[in-house]
Amino acid sequence: MLLFLAFCALVLGTSLAVPQQQQKEECCHAELQSLIERQDYLTKQMKSLETAFYTVHHARSFGSGSESLFVTNGHEGNFDTANSTCAQAKGFIPSPANEAENNALMKTLQRHNKEAYLSHVSAGYSNWAPGEPSSAKGAESCVKIDDDDGKWRTTSCEEQLLITCEFSFV
Numbered sequence: 102m103l104l105f106l107a108f109c110a111l112v113l114g115t116s117l118a119v120p121q122q123q124q125k126e127e128c129c130h131a132e133l134q135s136l137i138e139r140q141d142y143l144t145k146q147m148k149s150l151e152t153a154f155y156t157v158h159h160a161r162s163f164g165s166g167s168e169s170l171f172v173t174n175g176h177e178g179n180f181d182t183a184n185s186t187c188a189q190a191k192g193f194i195p196s197p198a199n200e201a202e203n204n205a206l207m208k209t210l211q212r213h214n215k216e217a218y219l220s221h222v223s224a225g226y227s228n229w230a231p232g233e234p235s236s237a238k239g240a241e242s243c244v245k246i247d248d249d250d251g252k253w254r255t256t257s258c259e260e261q262l263l264i265t266c267e268f269s270f271v
C-alpha cells in the first residue's frame with residue numbers, strides 16, 4: 102500500500118512537473134533565439150564599424166605615411182592650454198615617433214604657418230635642431246616643432262603656439 106501511494110505520488114509529481122518544464126524550455130528557447138539574433142546583429146555592426154574605421158585609418162596613412170592623425174583647432178595657446186585642450190578631445194600633445202609622423206605633423210603646421218608644442222620626447226626618434234636641446238636660455242622646459250623644417254627646439258611653456266593634438270589609431 103505504501104509502495105502504491107509512493108508510486109502515485111511519483112506519477113502525479115512527474116505529470117505536474119512536465120508541463121512546467123516544457124514551458125520553461127519554450128521561454129528560454131525563445132530568449133536564446135533572440136540573444137543569438139542580437140549577437141548576429143551586433144557582429145554585423147562591428148564588422149561594418151571596423152571596415153569604416155580601417156578605411157579612414159588606411160586613407161590617413163596613405164596620405165601622410167603616418168599611423169597618427171595630427172589635428173589643430175586653429176587656436177593658439179600656451180602649453181597647459183594645449184595640453185588640456187588635447188586631453189578634452191581625447192588626444193594628446195604630439196609626440197612624433199618617426200620621420201613620417203614628424204613630416205605629417207609638419208605639414209599640418211605648414212597650412213597655418215605656425216609652430217606647435219611637442220610632448221616630452223619619446224625614446225628612439227628625435228629631430229633636434231643643431232645645438233638643441235638647450236637649457237641655456239633659462240626656463241625653457243617645453244619643446245616645439247618648427248613648421249618650416251620640422252626641427253625641434255626647446256622653448257618657454259608660455260609661448261603662444263598653434264594648438265595641435267595627436268590622435269592615434271589602434
Ligand SMILES: *[C@@H]1O[C@H](CO)[C@@H](O)[C@H](O)[C@H]1NC(C)=O
Pocket residue numbers: 181184185188
Ligand atoms: C596634460 O593633461 C593631462 C590630462 O589632464 C594630465 O594628466 C597631464 O599631467 C598633463 N601634462 C602636463 C605635462 O601638464
